[in-house]
Amino acid sequence: MVGPSTPVLAMLGVDVVLPCHLEPAADETKSTVEWSRSDLSPRFVHLRRDGVDLLNNQYSSYVGRTHLSSRRLKHGDLSLRLSNVKLSDEGKYSCIAPEKTSTEVHLLVGAAPPNVAVSAEADGSSGGVVLCCESAGWYPEPELLWLDSEGKLLSAGPPRTLRGPDGLYSVSSRVTVETRPSNTFSCRVQQSNISQSRTAQFSFEGDNKPQKNEEEQLVDQSSRTKDLEEENLRLNEELKKKQEEENKLVGVMEMLEKVEMEKWEEELKKIKGQKMDRLTEVEKMIEENKKKAEKLRLSELQPG
8 A cells, every 4th residue: 555755735725635546456346444543532533444435433623524545446546535634634634445454544634824924113213113923823833034135134123923812823023124215125924834934025215314204104104015915815815715616616527426336336236136036037947848748758657
């Protein structure tokens, strides 16, 4: 049995396939296939036996979210489709064909928001500007970095990190900078385990101006940042809708596949039934012919 050599990464809320294949390939449509997690009780994520899904003892958080494809099982593909991934889905899964072998699949779950928000306010004590960076909706816990226009790290205090009741992390940080002409600062929030990074920039343009003009400039920059955030939200919403449409299409195809298999199974039963009826009819005819032959034989033995 073959599984992935590296962990499978899935982002929160999407569908994911946990790969598992038999080598050499064999028809497993009528065999026992078990997906489980040893850290759960009951351990069953999905159980199929003799071609039937047995989900009465399935761990509660997986109800209605797992699927094994009959079409793929026919070719030795035991991969499990898991819908609407949750943070609690993260862990190590066992793919087991009891009479053959097993393998392990490690699922990592990640979450990253569409953007990072940077705002600014005047620092009356130093004459500079305080930049504030905020980002919420991360998993696992991210790190936050401030960079100058040359990509060098800025000296800032440790970021403030909170974990909400939904299990997702929010992070924020503040740094005081000078308003020199053409100064550009970046706030980068990243999570290397899930290969996700979000960056927001803040720039000062033109010559140094009175505090009033600087504040107006900050408002303009904040407005541009807000427009970008709204555009990112729109694009993410559009992407989510397309993913939902794709998931619905996959569901319809799998349902049609199941209906088609049930149709052929019913047709096969009908053909078998017809053959049995014909066999019974032939057996009766043979028995009747035997009786007739016996009567003829007895009549010939009787004296004329």
